[in-house]
Amino acid sequence: MAYRPRDYYARKAKEERYPARSVYKLKEADQKYKLLRPGQVVLDLGAAPGSWSKYALERVGKKGLVVGVDLQEVKLSHPRFVFLRKDIFELTPEELLSAAGVSAFDVVLSDMAPKTTGDRSGDHFRSVNLAEQALLIAEKVLKPGGVFLVKVFEGEAFPRFVEEVKRRLGPVKRFRPKSTRPSSREIFLLVKRN
Template sequence: MVAEIKSLKSKKKRTESSRRWLIRQLNDPFVQKAAKDGYRSRAAYKLIEVQEKFKLLKSGSLVVDLGCTPGGWLQVSRKYVGKAGKVIGLDINFMEPIPGAEFIQADFLTEEGLLKLQDVLDGRKCDIVLSDMAAPSCGMPKVDHLRIMNLLEIAYEFALNHLNEGGCFVAKVLKGGTEQELLKDMKKSFKIVEHFKPKSSRQDSAEQYVVAMDFRG
């Protein structure tokens, strides 16, 4: 089944919260569908839904996926950009290779990680920057929101500096109030900025995605 379930099942001792998480995963139709369809995570369907609604990924596109493990978004991106496109993923954690995608194991939040990514780009601009990055939840909604916002701001800054004119930016955000100022700023840099909550995103979660399109350059 999906990689995260395998790793959790292998542990003999689990906390009560991890048991609940495992039960939820096993009963989750998108986890089951991911296993059947060969995707590494249920998150793949979130990007598929974004693509079906906004048609961002195109043949020949250059895509950068920040925080890419376990690789579901890379798999989806690879499918849509085809052989003419290029997909680059970066994550602090190790990931088994995905055919047709280039993976960089590095911490995006460090200068070293950013330089590694820039070396691979070799001066090229991106058509799409994706970020499904999330900090580990501490169980405090306000703190979790601020952590996600910090990652979003860093990913957004990268997008501003590395997108082609007309490019797109898709990133995870948690509702919490402080995102409004950043979204207002995004509207200055992109012609279209929308919120989108995929059906594959758990309905009890504050998670949603900001989809910024047609970068002004």
């Protein structure tokens, strides 16, 4: 199936006023695994264009908070949203925790993906590199019992990455949302921290 920018999920996102179709990936994961609850403090790595942060804000409510991080600006104005325009490779755990005013996050989300080049192997390794950085951050800021959801492209380094996540955080569930395009090699890993 060819890529169609105006597919069902893209139209639905526009109708529901989300910046991107990716919101339905998080929504499906949340409905299936009960990731987000009122009052939680959520870290959204790779937050642009803002769909995941917007959805998370709806779910955590008035007592919750979402901290979004991205190199690109996120145009989301909300009193319970803090945005850091930073490179995740230059972030410190202290910066993140200070931005949220907490000692740990309840949920760490990462929908980060590299700019794809068409070189499937290279794109895969760049995806794993981003996912490894998200894991490193989650390991330092996620509370015990907290949830880590990370996107990664399947490929040669994928099994090793899954084992690394298990070793550092706990048992892993693999999740491929219905809204993922058939041609995509993306998969999400979900972990509840030990």
